[in-house]
Amino acid sequence: MDLLGGLNPEQREAVTHLHGPLSVVAGAGSGKTRVITHRIANLIAHGVPAEAILGVTFTNRAAKEMQERVWVLTGGAGPTLATFHGFCARLLRIEAEAIGRRVDFTIYDASDALDLVKTLSKELSLDEDLASPWSLMDHLSSKRNARPDEPHTWSGKRWPTVDDDIARFEAAYDERLKTSNAFDFDSLLTESVRLLETRPDVLARWRTRLTHVLVDEFQDTNWPQYRLVRLLTGGSGNLCVTGDPDQSIYTWRGADPRNFVDFKADHPGAKEVVLAQNYRSTNHILRCASAVMTPVSGRVPKNLWSDLGDGEPVRIVHFTDDRDEAQAVAQAVLEFEGDGFARDEIAIMFRVNALSLPVERALLERGVRYRVVGGPEFFGRQEVKDLLAYLRLLANPLDGQALLRIINVPARGLGDRTVDALAAEARRQGRPLAEIIAARAWPTTLAKKATGSLDAFASLLDRLSDETEGAGPGATLEAVLTHTGYAAWWSGRASKGHSQDPLRNVGQFLAFAHEAEDSLKIDLRTFLEQTTLLGDRDGDDRDKVTLLTVHAAKGLEYAAVMLVGVEDDLIPHANARLSPGGLDEERRLLHVAMTRARRRLVLTVAGRRVRFGREQAALPSRFLRDLPSNDVETYGDVRPAWTLDEDEGETSGSRVVREASDDPDDPLLALRPGSTVRHPEYGNGTVIRIRSRHLGLDASAVVRFGDGSERTLILRWAKLMVIDAGGDDASGDYDF
């Protein structure tokens, strides 16, 4: 196979650079995946064994896609292509005993980890007002992801014993993970690093095993991740990193684009390739995407260009409310199909998962098949988590959190008092809770009734583990359901307050486990690892519209993209202002969303949106003002919702096509400081300041009226008409 055909000179340079450090800075759609897969194939063609190549990607989806493309290029060669977490899990299974874990360790997802924090917080009697489980979790995570030269200390509230308490907590957390024979997401990374740092023999073995490492989405790696690949390639320097600082959207999780700078410093003389030609999108789309990035500070400007022509202008469509928006988006799917877009080439994106609900409803009404990528949905449900906990406990009997979760589910007479007594006993003896139970070493203080229940529970566990020895996920789950009476317990409870029938989910989960066992032939441990590391399955994607967050969309592309909720407080998200550089990251996020689109890009804005059950006014995203007017077309009634009188329905729902938004008569791309408005009582005035919705307060504007008075008006209520939107100067006095 010709591996270099069809590559441009820069791509070719990267693909043919086989040994020694290489960095590829690749703008969106510049053929980065192509470069990586071809380079891997080229390495193999030049005699590097496939098993000696490790490709690290950011998502499982990307790993899978690369796997397939490499197969095609090499005729079935199988290098290791995995996420950081997946690779670390593999490494740690092999090296488990070197760090005091057993090969059957389980992995805690974010919510399991939070449960552990809560357990420990209670055990250590920490004051939750001073240190909430959430802040403790945050603290742990950012501490472990911090660079060693920027040590991270407790940044929450201070109290007299803070240093002691936090230190005790950190130690207890690590200890409990270890005695539970478990890792959380962060510790998969940090423990792998620690192992390679402290055990030269292990490190040497892995360096022999893996001679070439490639890291994709390098801008989204955090310190332990970079440290890991440095360790692995420290001997040979055969490290290739690819990424795009403009697509750095994970700094909130410890990702540090400075790794690019470090890479250069750590690898003097490294080859550097920049890919600028875009093969994906038309130029209207690219110019809009670039314009969003222009104001980002400290950025190396990148001029993305494409020879695919201008294409269609980017559409900005305004709606009265989110219901309208959802209906139109669902309808648009059908229209796009009429225009020749395949359904599985259309994506609907949003900044936050919550926005998918109204869209899903509208799609359902029209019978449009869709698929939601990720989302907390299924595996986050209580009943599924309960059953998973049983499976985890059977796979790893030391898993303390799994045990705590199910010890009294279904209710079997083991309430808080009994469990607390058991936990205290476990601590007293310095043994894991599971051992106390297996050995039936109950504390002597327990009541007869409790010990009876405990005996029964211990027997249940014995029986289950005997019966499921070596069984697959389907059979194991079957046994759990039979012997625990879990389903009967649910149906016995007045199951009103549950939006989705828990029993249906139980049935689905059982079917899922059976399918994994029967058709995919995966064992219980793999099943558990995949459900936590992979989250949702990616079943049959054909003929379905894809719904996903912008984060989940990174690395993907679609012929048509609709991004909903392009409003202030969503993009940029209200919380973005809490962190330094937050607004820039929001720009990058919008940039990522836009550059997913090949030919058609639609941004939608609603004037009102239901949030937390209340309908609230929404403003178009301030980023929209940065889009070049020649590249966009604006549709719909762009007056903000609060200028419409709800009782006179004449304007509501109108979808008049208008001139682009640079039309001076346009009532408003955004109300802004300097705009002239009319108030029915106070007359004309000038907007001095806009305050977006925050801290539970509605969005408001401070307006100076003709009589010199300044009034703060709640935009949701005040019957303001926009007379003159004011100048183009977007740098007015916004208060966020």
Add this chain to the structure above:
DNA sequence: GCCGGGTGGGTTTTT
């Protein structure tokens, strides 16, 4: 100890 009802707060984004 179990469960249901009331209440208050809200987690952006993912492995």
Add this chain to the structure above:
DNA sequence: CCCACCCGGC
């Protein structure tokens, strides 16, 4: 709206 948590009745 949807949940996690608290409380009180059984």
